[in-house]
Amino acid sequence: MKPAAATGEVVVARYGELWLKGKNRHLFEERLRANARAALGGIARTRIERVQGGLVFAPEEPPDGHKRELVARRLQEVFGFSSISPARVARPEPDEIALVAGEVLAAALEERPRASPIRFRVETRRSDKTFPMISTELDRFVADRILGPHHERLKVDLSHPELVLGIHVHADQAWIFAERLPGAGGLPVGTVGRVAVLLSGGIDSPVAAWMSMKRGCEIVSVSFHSYPYVGASFLQKVERIVRRLARWQGPSVLYGVPFAEAQTAIRDRTREDYRTVLYRRMMQRIAAELAGREQATALVTGESLGQVASQTLENLTAIGAASTLPVLRPLIGFDKEETIALARRIGTYELSIEPEPDCCTVFLPRRPVIRGRIDVCEDEEAQLDVDALVTQAVAGAERKSIEPA
Amino acid sequence: MEIDLDNAATTPIEPEVRSAMLPYLEQHFGNPSSRHPPGLLAAKALEQARATIARALGAGPEDVVFTSGGTEANNLAVLGLARARKRHGRHVLVGPTEHPSVREAAAALENEGFEVETLPLDATGGLDVERSAAALRPDTVLLALMLVNNEFGTVYPVARVARLARANAPSAWIHVDAIQALGKVPVSLAELGVSSLSLTAHKVHGPKGSGALVLAEGVRPLPLLLGGGQERGLRSGTENVAGIVGLARAVALAVQSQREAARSMHRLRSLLCEELSRWRGARVLDPGGKDAVSPAIAAVQLPGPPAEVWMHHLERRGIYTSAGSACHAKKRSVSSALLVLGLDAQEALHVLRFSFSRHTREEELRRALEVLKEVESELSARR
Numbered sequence: 120m121k122p123a124a125a126t127g128e129v130v131v132a133r134y135g136e137l138w139l140k141g142k143n144r145h146l147f148e149e150r151l152r153a154n155a156r157a158a159l160g161g162i163a164r165t166r167i168e169r170v171q172g173g174l175v176f177a178p179e180e181p182p183d184g185h186k187r188e189l190v191a192r193r194l195q196e197v198f199g200f201s202s203i204s205p206a207r208v209a210r211p212e213p214d215e216i217a218l219v220a221g222e223v224l225a226a227a228l229e230e231r232p233r234a235s236p237i238r239f240r241v242e243t244r245r246s247d248k249t250f251p252m253i254s255t256e257l258d259r260f261v262a263d264r265i266l267g268p269h270h271e272r273l274k275v276d277l278s279h280p281e282l283v284l285g286i287h288v289h290a291d292q293a294w295i296f297a298e299r300l301p302g303a304g305g306l307p308v309g310t311v312g313r314v315a316v317l318l319s320g321g322i323d324s325p326v327a328a329w330m331s332m333k334r335g336c337e338i339v340s341v342s343f344h345s346y347p348y349v350g351a352s353f354l355q356k357v358e359r360i361v362r363r364l365a366r367w368q369g370p371s372v373l374y375g376v377p378f379a380e381a382q383t384a385i386r387d388r389t390r391e392d393y394r395t396v397l398y399r400r401m402m403q404r405i406a407a408e409l410a411g412r413e414q415a416t417a418l419v420t421g422e423s424l425g426q427v428a429s430q431t432l433e434n435l436t437a438i439g440a441a442s443t444l445p446v447l448r449p450l451i452g453f454d455k456e457e458t459i460a461l462a463r464r465i466g467t468y469e470l471s472i473e474p475e476p477d478c479c480t481v482f483l484p485r486r487p488v489i490r491g492r493i494d495v496c497e498d499e500e501a502q503l504d505v506d507a508l509v510t511q512a513v514a515g516a517e518r519k520s521i522e523p524a
Numbered sequence: 525m526e527i528d529l530d531n532a533a534t535t536p537i538e539p540e541v542r543s544a545m546l547p548y549l550e551q552h553f554g555n556p557s558s559r560h561p562p563g564l565l566a567a568k569a570l571e572q573a574r575a576t577i578a579r580a581l582g583a584g585p586e587d588v589v590f591t592s593g594g595t596e597a598n599n600l601a602v603l604g605l606a607r608a609r610k611r612h613g614r615h616v617l618v619g620p621t622e623h624p625s626v627r628e629a630a631a632a633l634e635n636e637g638f639e640v641e642t643l644p645l646d647a648t649g650g651l652d653v654e655r656s657a658a659a660l661r662p663d664t665v666l667l668a669l670m671l672v673n674n675e676f677g678t679v680y681p682v683a684r685v686a687r688l689a690r691a692n693a694p695s696a697w698i699h700v701d702a703i704q705a706l707g708k709v710p711v712s713l714a715e716l717g718v719s720s721l722s723l724t725a726h727k728v729h730g731p732k733g734s735g736a737l738v739l740a741e742g743v744r745p746l747p748l749l750l751g752g753g754q755e756r757g758l759r760s761g762t763e764n765v766a767g768i769v770g771l772a773r774a775v776a777l778a779v780q781s782q783r784e785a786a787r788s789m790h791r792l793r794s795l796l797c798e799e800l801s802r803w804r805g806a807r808v809l810d811p812g813g814k815d816a817v818s819p820a821i822a823a824v825q826l827p828g829p830p831a832e833v834w835m836h837h838l839e840r841r842g843i844y845t846s847a848g849s850a851c852h853a854k855k856r857s858v859s860s861a862l863l864v865l866g867l868d869a870q871e872a873l874h875v876l877r878f879s880f881s882r883h884t885r886e887e888e889l890r891r892a893l894e895v896l897k898e899v900e901s902e903l904s905a906r907r
Contacts, residue, residue, distance in 0.1 A: 347836035348829075 200302030227297035238276035311335030315410035323421030325467035330449035365523035400441035532879035538729035548766035573772035582712035594724035602629035604745025613663025649811025664693035671705035677821030707778030730774030734767030785882035
């Protein structure tokens with residue numbers, strides 16, 4: 120293997136369950152590499168190398184700890200990595216390794232409280248088995264060399280360490296690190312397929328979008344607006360949400376679909392208590408149509424079971440029945456609190472709670488049906504020219520490509 | 525065709541104002557505090573602007589403090605004047621429907637130990653002058669009352685209240701927010717008999733980000749911004765020279781054209797009221813009576829869907845208005861001034877504001893009325 124970095128600083132990102140994928144593995148690896156490169160665009164020019172169980176990112180710049188931190192943090196937003204470590208590089212010789220390990224340890228200790236002794240261990244892995252020491256020997260060798268100046272702050276504890284100094288020894292170099300940042304997990308975006316997400320601007324649907332990206336789907340977003348019953352600024356809000364979500368997949372397509380015509384038709388010609396279910400059936404049809412254009416093969420919604428009146432088992436069934444594509448509901452078993460916690464973590468919560476009326480607030484029925492029936496929906500829809508309304512909405516849809524931010 | 529009937533929100537820059545500003549954006553970039561020729565030139569422009577504004581508003585030239593706009597001018601007046609008067613008392617009175625930049629500043633004073641009281645309304649929705657007089661006290665140090673309300677155009681009897689205050693609250697400084705009044709009704713510091721007056725350029729065809737607090741002789745607020753001591757120490761920060769030049773020109777034009785502008789806007793307002801008087805369920809709000817209203821603003825309670833829906837339907841046809849209260853997905857934000865008038869939250873959601881400028885033409889209003897009728901039939905056909 121070539122030297123990974125002239126600078127002596129790299130970021131090691133380890134695969135998650137990706138390596139399980141047998142024969143398709145190289146496709147996953149390639150996609151992950153491309154996604155990671157896209158995520159790092161604009162931050163640092165980095166060389167990416169494949170090593171066993173992961174990728175190594177070497178910023179092509181003079182040593183710069185700050186840049187390395189930035190790279191590590193961006194990689195935490197790439198699905199497919201289980202953990203990430205900013206690491207120092209040393210020549211694969213015990214003395215050199217111990218020297219660099221001492222510096223890494225000193226830096227790590229600076230960031231920790233001085234109150235009580237920190238439980239500590241060294242943990243070596245060798246992919247180069249010709250190295251003159253076995254792993255446990257190197258553990259002890261390094262620990263003996265570096266503990267001295269810090270013996271008051273450290274207490275060796277092999278089974279419950281708080282601070283692990285990791286050493287990976289390869290044929291031509293070794294990496295030394297004190298941090299293991301959690302990766303985003305999941306599968307590389309785009310390796311599983313493409314889905315169309317019905318994005319409302321609320322708290323739930325962005326989380327559903329994120330969860331489908333996490334499982335390897337590339338998303339296309341479809342958002343419905345009731346202009347001129349609500350303001351055109353609604354779409355700007357949805358754009359901000361998509362821009363945020365695009366951090367996990369790169370440029371992302373958003374369709375803004377005019378929905379006022381369909382809504383007024385439903386309001387004027389069908390029974391009031393079924394309005395919400397009928398709106399949503401109409402949305403599924405339109406979204407499925409747009410999904411087809413984008414080669415997306417499933418719909419994703421933010422629905423979860425029983426959270427609001429429209430989300431009873433009966434209503435979910437009646438709504439889903441209108442889609443020609445399978446409907447995925449990643450939040451189906453979530454409590455609202457769980458969804459909110461996740462929305463905060465991925466940064467869409469703040470965007471979602473901005474007050475902005477959406478199409479769901481227009482012409483709401485006073486008493487929405489709780490147990491909607493498909494046959495009733497179909498009877499009511501016989502009063503409408505469903506195909507024409509779908510065609511009209513699809514024709515009026517605006518397609519945008521949103522860059523990540 | 526676009527027709528702007530939302531001039532109480534902002535106005536486009538008058539060409540003459542723009543040309544007055546341009547030299548200070550291009551060649552004359554000096555810092556007025558610098559003592560070399562470019563700096564002196566900028567300082568001279570400031571002093572000219574000061575004199576122009578003072579002359580137009582009946583004040584002394586040394587009594588104009590330039591600010592970043594109306595909010596800062598109101599904040600400086602409310603916070604700065606009350607704090608400066610603290611040793612004379614802690615009682616503050618504010619008008620019933622003040623702009624948030626006055627209301628919120630007054631609320632902040634409460635945390636500093638001031639007692640803040642709101643002046644009462646009478647049965648018509650106008651200011652109850654008698655009960656207001658009764659609220660004045662020897663320890664009242666500040667009274668803040670707007671001249672023209674920004675949401676429904678009521679003109680408050682500032683001069684009368686100021687007279688009463690001078691008699692019954694001798695320690696009080698009187699601040700008038702004249703932001704929506706300038707160019708629509710007569711505005712003069714001397715004639716109103718007040719201590720300070722706030723204004724902003726962009727409501728009168730000037731640039732955004734430029735305003736002023738005009739002070740009567742001897743009135744001195746404690747500053748909010750500290751630093752290099754510009755504006756006689758009342759407002760530190762390098763002056764926005766081009767903005768100030770634009771403000772002065774815009775103010776001069778607004779004052780010059782006020783009488784004629786009022787007449788033409790009054791005509792537009794009457795046409796609108798006349799049309800709406802024929803509508804079932806429509807009502808023009810005129811709290812305080814038909815005579816006490818700015819010719820530039822007509823707040824209308826419309827039938828059918830919320831005002832926001834009307835606004836978007838009109839906007840799609842190029843006609844811009846404002847729905848002050850909006851219904852949002854989860855929360856309804858209702859204008860507190862409308863609630864003070866006695867409207868309930870439902871009614872407040874149905875209030876649409878039309879506001880004119882001296883440049884709004886009668887044919888534009890007539891066209892807007894046509895469109896309004898179209899929207900009405902579209903919205904009612906569907907109910």
